[in-house]
Amino acid sequence: MTLLTESSTVETPRSSRRMWAILGLVLLADALDVIDGTVTNIAAPTIAHELHGGAGLIKWLGTAYLLAMGVLLVVGGRLGDKFGQRRLFLIGMSGFTLASAVAGLSPDPTLLIAARVAQGAFGALLIPQGMAIMMKAFSRDLLAKAFGLFGPVLGVSSVGGPVLAGFIISADLFGLSWRPIFLANVVLGIVGLVVAVRILPRDDGDRSTVVDGWGSGLLAATMVGLLYGLIEGSTNGWTGVPVASIIAGVLFFAAFAYRQRTATDPLITPSLLRNRGFTSGMLVGLTVFAAGTGLIFVLSLFMQEGLHASPRNAALGLVPLTVGIIVASFAIMAGLVAKLGRRLVVIGLAVVLAGCGWLLALVDQSVSLWALAPALFVTGIGTGLCFGTIPAVALGDAKPEEAGSASGSLSSLQQLASAIGSAAVTSIFFGAATAGLDHAMKVSLVVVLAVTALSLPVVALMPRKAPQEPAA
Numbered sequence: 001m002t003l004l005t006e007s008s009t010v011e012t013p014r015s016s017r018r019m020w021a022i023l024g025l026v027l028l029a030d031a032l033d034v035i036d037g038t039v040t041n042i043a044a045p046t047i048a049h050e051l052h053g054g055a056g057l058i059k060w061l062g063t064a065y066l067l068a069m070g071v072l073l074v075v076g077g078r079l080g081d082k083f084g085q086r087r088l089f090l091i092g093m094s095g096f097t098l099a100s101a102v103a104g105l106s107p108d109p110t111l112l113i114a115a116r117v118a119q120g121a122f123g124a125l126l127i128p129q130g131m132a133i134m135m136k137a138f139s140r141d142l143l144a145k146a147f148g149l150f151g152p153v154l155g156v157s158s159v160g161g162p163v164l165a166g167f168i169i170s171a172d173l174f175g176l177s178w179r180p181i182f183l184a185n186v187v188l189g190i191v192g193l194v195v196a197v198r199i200l201p202r203d204d205g206d207r208s209t210v211v212d213g214w215g216s217g218l219l220a221a222t223m224v225g226l227l228y229g230l231i232e233g234s235t236n237g238w239t240g241v242p243v244a245s246i247i248a249g250v251l252f253f254a255a256f257a258y259r260q261r262t263a264t265d266p267l268i269t270p271s272l273l274r275n276r277g278f279t280s281g282m283l284v285g286l287t288v289f290a291a292g293t294g295l296i297f298v299l300s301l302f303m304q305e306g307l308h309a310s311p312r313n314a315a316l317g318l319v320p321l322t323v324g325i326i327v328a329s330f331a332i333m334a335g336l337v338a339k340l341g342r343r344l345v346v347i348g349l350a351v352v353l354a355g356c357g358w359l360l361a362l363v364d365q366s367v368s369l370w371a372l373a374p375a376l377f378v379t380g381i382g383t384g385l386c387f388g389t390i391p392a393v394a395l396g397d398a399k400p401e402e403a404g405s406a407s408g409s410l411s412s413l414q415q416l417a418s419a420i421g422s423a424a425v426t427s428i429f430f431g432a433a434t435a436g437l438d439h440a441m442k443v444s445l446v447v448v449l450a451v452t453a454l455s456l457p458v459v460a461l462m463p464r465k466a467p468q469e470p471a472a
Contacts, residue, residue, distance in 0.1 A: 031157040051106075060113050071220045073408065086202055100186055166310070289413070320380065326384065356448055394462060
């Protein structure tokens with residue numbers, strides 16, 4: 001690898017040790033994102049009870065984080081291109097650390113939700129920079145080895161987040177109950193900042209890069225309008241305020257779509273919206289990501305509220321599902337996407353349907369967590385196959401010059417769909433809970449089954465194959 005001088009715009013790391021230190025730092029940032037996106041799956045009932053937040057707080061805890069992350073993720077990548085990845089990484093890590101401290105010390109639901117929004121927003125500045133830094137710092141052969149570590153590390157993080165939250169809450173460390181799940185980020189964030197200042201290569205960015213602030217603002221207004229209306233209406237009744245909020249969200253979406261067609265540098269490349277394979281993949285991804293994330297959230301609620309499991313036991317009860325997701329990720333890494341293409345999406349959806357159908361047959365307030373484990377494992381395998389395959393196959397017909405916009409759009413879609421799913425499926429769960437929590441869980445499963453089944457015909461419109469890896 002060619003080494004650049006100290007005066008170069010971008011410094012290339014001078015040793016393999018420094019390269020792997022950069023990889024460790026990027027993995028830490030991504031792990032923090034995954035953990036913070038999943039810890040409230042277990043912690044939400046305890047937090048809502050202690051802060052007297054009720055169902056509304058439970059719905060917003062995960063949604064607020066995912067919403068801010070999804071809306072700003074593409075913008076975060078563009079800002080890194082414009083002002084330099086190192087600068088944005090440091091800003092993102094600093095803001096995320098401070099927001100975590102505020103979340104952990106919040107005395108009321110309002111401040112906690114504001115802190116969760118800030119966590120997601122600064123996370124959206126932080127996460128895109130890691131990949132860009134690695135692309136500049138690593139040779140192609142080392143980059144391939146480095147990327148191979150992301151699946152296992154993030155898979156362990158997705159398991160570790162809820163399990164850690166369950167054990168922390170049950171241990172009641174220093175009498176702080178749920179607060180250490182956020183305060184731990186402060187320690188990790190400070191360590192990450194110290195390391196980042198020392199090892200990240202400097203870059204000046206490209207000030208000519210255009211960031212579509214209007215498009216980002218309209219997308220944010222769209223999602224806030226729709227989600228606020230959905231959560232407020234399902235929690236406090238369908239009065240004029242939630243209905244008006246949803247109508248406003250629809251109008252903002254129309255303005256966002258118009259902006260994407262007319263802006264000089266839109267968030268989504270216009271040619272992608274005319275690409276049937278990509279838009280079909282976006283639609284399938286929207287439904288599957290929303291249904292999958294919502295299902296995981298309500299399963300944790302059912303285990304704690306319906307089966308009266310402790311946070312720790314509920315976290316352990318979800319481990320079979322997450323292990324299934326990890327098993328599927330290793331299968332994908334073994335090359336199944338390249339061999340099967342969109343057929344693997346169909347297989348994944350079929351396995352999700354089988355797993356959810358099995359859960360539907362088992363769900364009852366007298367069922368044990370152990371009895372649910374096999375069905376959860378099967379559901380996890382199907383979910384993992386879908387989550388890992390849909391984005392790859394959706395890019396199958398994208399041109400090389402569209403790849404950046406397409407990848408960023410799919411990453412944002414996954415976060416936004418997760419926010420929608422957390423809000424929607426949780427609202428369905430609480431709406432049906434008046435007839436019993438086992439009934440609420442069954443209704444939620446039926447909705448997930450229906451949404452998953454409806455997405456199957458759309459898969460036929462997706463590209464047949466995922467894009468081929470470029471030659472080294």
